Amino acid sequence: MVETAPARPFSEPLPRRRPASAHRVWAIRAPIPRAYRIALMVASVAVPLIAWFAVSDSGSVPPQFLPSPEAVWQAGLDMARAGTLATDTWASVQRILIGFGLAIVVSVPLGIVMGGFAAGQALFEPVVGLLRYLPASAFIPLLTIWLGIGEPSKVMLLFIGTVFFNTLMTADVVRRVPRAQIDVSYTLGARRGEVLRKVVVPHALPGMIDCVRVNAAAAWNFVVVAELINSEEGLGYRIARSQRFLASDRIFAILVVIAVIGLAIDVLLRLLRDRVGRWV
Amino acid sequence: MLTLDAVSQRFGAFTALSDVTLEVPEGQFVCLVGASGSGKSTLLSLIAGLARPTSGAVALHGAPVTGPGPDRGLVFQSGAVYPFRTVERNVAFGLELLPISRAERARRVDWYLAETGLTALRRHLPKQLSGGQRQRVAIARALACEPSVLLLDEPFGALDVQTKEDMQLFLRRVWRDTGTTIVMVTHDVEEAVFLGQRVVVLACNPGRVAADLTVPLPDDRPLTVKRLPEFLSMRAQVEDQVRAYHESAA
Numbered sequence: 001m002v003e004t005a006p007a008r009p010f011s012e013p014l015p016r017r018r019p020a021s022a023h024r025v026w027a028i029r030a031p032i033p034r035a036y037r038i039a040l041m042v043a044s045v046a047v048p049l050i051a052w053f054a055v056s057d058s059g060s061v062p063p064q065f066l067p068s069p070e071a072v073w074q075a076g077l078d079m080a081r082a083g084t085l086a087t088d089t090w091a092s093v094q095r096i097l098i099g100f101g102l103a104i105v106v107s108v109p110l111g112i113v114m115g116g117f118a119a120g121q122a123l124f125e126p127v128v129g130l131l132r133y134l135p136a137s138a139f140i141p142l143l144t145i146w147l148g149i150g151e152p153s154k155v156m157l158l159f160i161g162t163v164f165f166n167t168l169m170t171a172d173v174v175r176r177v178p179r180a181q182i183d184v185s186y187t188l189g190a191r192r193g194e195v196l197r198k199v200v201v202p203h204a205l206p207g208m209i210d211c212v213r214v215n216a217a218a219a220w221n222f223v224v225v226a227e228l229i230n231s232e233e234g235l236g237y238r239i240a241r242s243q244r245f246l247a248s249d250r251i252f253a254i255l256v257v258i259a260v261i262g263l264a265i266d267v268l269l270r271l272l273r274d275r276v277g278r279w280v
Numbered sequence: 281m282l283t284l285d286a287v288s289q290r291f292g293a294f295t296a297l298s299d300v301t302l303e304v305p306e307g308q309f310v311c312l313v314g315a316s317g318s319g320k321s322t323l324l325s326l327i328a329g330l331a332r333p334t335s336g337a338v339a340l341h342g343a344p345v346t347g348p349g350p351d352r353g354l355v356f357q358s359g360a361v362y363p364f365r366t367v368e369r370n371v372a373f374g375l376e377l378l379p380i381s382r383a384e385r386a387r388r389v390d391w392y393l394a395e396t397g398l399t400a401l402r403r404h405l406p407k408q409l410s411g412g413q414r415q416r417v418a419i420a421r422a423l424a425c426e427p428s429v430l431l432l433d434e435p436f437g438a439l440d441v442q443t444k445e446d447m448q449l450f451l452r453r454v455w456r457d458t459g460t461t462i463v464m465v466t467h468d469v470e471e472a473v474f475l476g477q478r479v480v481v482l483a484c485n486p487g488r489v490a491a492d493l494t495v496p497l498p499d500d501r502p503l504t505v506k507r508l509p510e511f512l513s514m515r516a517q518v519e520d521q522v523r524a525y526h527e528s529a530a
Contacts, residue, residue: 180360188374189350279364
């Protein structure tokens, strides 16, 4: 039964606040006019760029600290003509393909086991969750002792830096596959392996590609760190070498290249995710 | 024949179902109604084999149910259609697991798509469908496995009233065309009386059979049946039962 409360012991009406003013552009989670959006996006890149031009033109900062955009462009052009830019870039990309590729090969199945089975989670989560907190760069001295200063130690650094995160993130994505989808598959006659292969993996695939996308950025960071330490080629190596000659214009040019390649990887993986996840 | 023999289900100290005995003959359409907490859904998952009863036994054609299988198709309220598969590939799911030829599979998928009115939507993804269409996919997918029993867990609970009535007519037709035994859980008494040949009322806390009623309506039921005095009195009778057992628990 619904009880009735006693008569209201208050009679004054509640005060009303005056209506809030409308927000056209900065309304929370609301779309904005196309023209605004484009203008803001252009400003996002143009304002720092213009500031850079202005500061270096004013001469208030010595060019060893802040090279002019023209000098950076020229330095980049010189490296491209000399061919070092291509070989350095390829050296770095190759390390990513091997180190991060290895991390994907290990972390995706491990993540599926962790996310798909309570036993897998109990078995792997404590150790993976712990290892994730060890900074990969702290492994550099150890990796040098174990593997020497050659390629294997750099590839391993990339691997260590990305494998644990990608495992945990993949497990999270797998855990988000709705229980009902799994239950209903069993009632349609699917066995455990079929449920994994035909339901869990396809459902989690776009999310797994997103994990790879996020961790590709980390891999790109680690390759530069690895090359700063000890190497004969690679974008990180070129930065370290340029520092010795106070060639900050080159350092800037390489940073731009790193940013552009990173962005390209991100866009490519995003396209792949959207293609695979057309159903989302 | 689907039989539940003194089935009880306890979760720790909580008793969800207590001593439920039920027999559903081949081809019958049974609706289970009851307030929330009466263990309707638990009962359905026990029949589906997704859970095992604490005591008692569930059997289909005399063979004990030990796990989920395609002889007992299940449809949830949310449908649980595979969002990454098109309509036709959803319907084909169970058939893909069986050793039948591609042509045979296609023939069967075509029939179930036609039966459920989904032929024109066969290449659509679930996100492009309405709620009612999605439920039809889920029902077609379960039926394609030719289950002995089709289990429906509040399948139309999330639909608007008009779509719901369309789906009720649709389900009656599918039942007539396929002769499948249907056990449907709903909290909508009108729906239960309109659809079922038999309505089983479950009481709450613990869940148990409170009443087992035969619906005195012909098998040919247009929507206008809902205005007949027999329908209205049956509906009132079931409502009283549900309410009585809801109040005694509250």
